[in-house]
Amino acid sequence: MKTETQMKIPKTTTMDDISSSNNPNSSSFLVQNSDLILPWLTHQQLANLSLTCKSLHNLTKIITLIRISDASRTFENFPIPFHNNCINNNHNLNNHPYSYFLYTPSLILSNNLPRYQPWGWMGSSVISPIAVKTVDESESVSFVDVVGCECGEVCDDDGCLCFDGGDGDVGIGRECGVGCSCGRECGNRVSQNGVRVRVKIVRCDGKGWGLFADQVIAKGEFLFQYAGELLTTKEAQRRQQYYDELSSRGRFSSALLVVREHLPSGKACLRLNIDATKIGNVARFVNHSCDGGNLSTKLIRSSGALFPRLCFFALKDIQKDEELTFSYGEIRKRSNGLPCYCNCPSCFGTLPSEDT
Template sequence: MPGSSHPQAIQDHHVSSTFPTTSHVIEVRSHTSMSKQPSSTVVCASSCSGEPSGKSVPLKRAFSDGGLVVPLAKAKRASASDDESLVSIREVEYPDHGFIATKQLSEYPVYAKHEYTTHDCSNACPLGESQQALNAYIRTAHSPLVLPLLFGWYRQVKTTGKGKKNLKKVVTYFTPCGKQLDCIKDVYDYLMLVGSIVPITVFTFEGDVELTNRFCIKKDSVKRFDEDLAKKILDKPYARYPIFNCFSDSLPDSFSYVKKITKSEKVVRLLKEKGISERTEGCGCQGTCTVNCLCFNMYEDERGYCYGRLLRKQNYIVECNDNCKCGPSCLNRVTTNTVTFPLILYNYPDKGWGVRALCDIPKGTFLAYYYGQVVADSEISEKHDKYLVALDFKGAISKDDSIAEGEGEHEESELLNLDGRRFGNIARFMNHSCDPNVFVQVIQREMFSGQIYNVAFFTARNIGAGEELAWDYGYEVGSLPNRRIICMCRAKYCRTYML
C-alpha cells in the first residue's frame, strides 16, 4: 500500500549518495552480426506488449520479464531506421527511486574488538551467541554478514599497496576471544574447534564487500507496497521479500509461493516408468564430510563448494540431503544451511518486475532455487509460456536427453520443464542480462538424474546493494518463428535482441 513502511528497505530520509541509474543509449546492431548463444536454458516472454502476428509459437524456454515482444512480420518489413525506432524504448531514461544508505557498525548492539590473551582455543572460549544477539540481528541488521559482529566478532579491513592500480583491501577477522584469523579456512577451523553455531556463509574476505551498505527507497516515492512476496510462509522470520512499485499501483500476478518443486501427474508416471526416484541413500559422515563422503565421490569436478561459496559454475553438484548423517556445519550443505540474503522485488517501467539486492553480497553466494511444477513438454500451453525453465542444462549426469514414453518405433520423447507460472518463488522474477551477475548451477540433492534436478542461482561476482540480479537466458536469436524480443537489460555490450 502507498505510504506503508518496511524496517529495512524504506527510509523516509535523504542521503547525498544516490544509487545511479543504468539507463543509457545502446548501439543497435544488425541481426546478422550477433553471436549465437547456447541453445539450452531459457528465453524471456515479456508483458510489455501484445502477441505477435501470425501463428503463435510457445516459448518453451520462457522465463520472466525483461524484453519487448515485437511482431516478426513488422520486424521483417522494417528498414534500418525503423529497427532503431523499435528499440528506442531502451533509451528512455527513468528515475531510480532507491539510494544507498550506510550504518556505522559501531551502532549495532554488540560490536567490539576483544584483546587477545594467550590461550588454547576450545569450546570454553566466549562466543556471545545468545538469543539476545540473535533477536538484535532480526530486529536491526540488514545483512547476514553482520551476524558475526553481533556475536562478538570483529572484522577489520585495511588498504595496502601504493597507487590506485595496486591498492588492495585486506580483511582480517578477530574472534570473540581475540584471536586473529586471516583466511576463510582459519575461520572454519575455529568454528569447528569451539562448536560455534554461526554458519561459514556469513563470513567474507572480499574487501570490496561493504557490510554497512544497504539499499533504501524513499517512502514518498512508493506507489504500491507489499511486505512479503512469500506471504510469510518461509521458516525464518527474517526471510521476507518485500515488493516495491514506484511507477504504478499494480502488484505481480497472483501465484502460489512454494518452498519445493512439485510434479504433475504425468511427470510422476514418466519418472516411475523410467525408474527414477528420490535419493534414499546418504553419506555416513559424522559432523562434517570428508574426501571419503559418498556425496563428494559422486562429483565429476573435485572442487565443489569452497567454504560455503561456489566460485565457478560446474557440470553438477551432488549436495548432502536429509538422508545424510553429517551435521549442519557440513560444507556440502550450502543451499540448505545458510542465512538468507535479503532481496526485494522491484518494478521497472520498461521490463517489468525484477529482483534487487538489499545489501552487498559476496561472489559465489547461493541466492535461491528455482521452484515450480515439473511438467512435460506436451503439457505446455501456447497461451501460458512464461516462467518456464527447460531441464536441458549441459553437463547433466545422464547422457539421455529426454524421458521416453511408450515402446517401439513410435516411442515418444519428453523433455521436462520447471513451470513457475502457478507455483513458484522469488527466482521466477530474475530477469535476463547480456552481462549477467548471476549464474545457474545444477544441484543433485533430492534426486540423482540427468532428467530432473534442482536449478540453483549463485552470484557470479560481488554484488552491490541495490543492484539488479540477472542471468543470461542463453536463447539463440531467430530460433523461434514469429517471435522477436528486444533485450531491455541495458548492459554495455547488450546483444540487442534476446530472441
C-alpha cells in the same frame, strides 16, 4: 405430449461472487469475517471488493500492505518486499502494487498444486500459508537407490563423498540429502534451506518486476533455487504455446524454464521443465541480461533426490540495490522475439527464445 427434464444444479457461491457482490448484507458479512475470507482472494477480487464500501476498502488496504511486505507469504527466512515506484502513493489496487502468484519454496509436482493459498492476514487470526508438498519431501526417496554419506553430524570436504568433486565449473554439483546420515543443519545442504540472502522485488521500466539485492552479496555465494511446477516436456510445450499466445495479445510474463543436463559427450540426457508462472519462488522475478548478468546457475543433485535443483550463485560481488540478472540462453530461433530492455552495451535487442 413432450416433457423436458432439466436437472437443476445448485449454484455454489464462488470467491468471484463474493468479491463482486455489492449487496449491503454480504458486505457486512464480509467485514465480520474478513480475516477468514479476504486472505484467500486474488489481487483483482480484492480490488473489486475495495470499491463496495468504506470498511472493505480499509480492510483490503491492510491486506495489500501485508502482501507488499512479503511476497514469500512467510515461507522464506526473510520477508521479501515489493517496491513499485511507478504507482501513486495511495496504494491504488489497480496499479499492481504487487504481483499475484502462489508460493512454493521448492520444486512441486503439478498433481500437488494448491488451487488457492491464503495471503495476508490480520489481527488475531492465525491463517497460515498452506504448506505445499514439495518434491524434496515426497516422491524422491522412494524412486532412488539411496547411497549417501555416513559422516554423522558434520560433513567436510575431506571425507564426505557428497561434496563436489571439482566438477563445479561444468554447472553440476552435489550435496548431502535424504540418503545421508547427517541432518538438515549439515553445511553441505546449502541449497535446501530456502532463499539465503535478502532480496526485494522492484517494478522496472519495460521489464515488469525484477529481483534486486537488498544486501551486499559476495562472489560465489548461493542465493536461491528456481522453484516451481515440474512439467513433462509435452505439457511444457503445450503451456509454452499458450503463453506465447497470451504474450502476443499483450503484456504477459511467463516463467517457464527449460534446463538440459548434458553428458560429457554433449548429448542431452535430462531435461527439466520448471514452470513458476502460477506457483514459484522469488527466482521467477530474475530478468534476462544479454551480457550474462551477475548470476550463474548450477544443477545440484542431493543424494536420494530424484530431481536436481537449479541453483543461482553470485557470479561476481554484488552491491546492495543492484538488479539480479542472468542470461536466459543463447538460442535465438524466433525472429519475432520479445524486445529486450536489459540496457547492457552488448544487448541483442530481443529476448532469447527457442521452440520448446
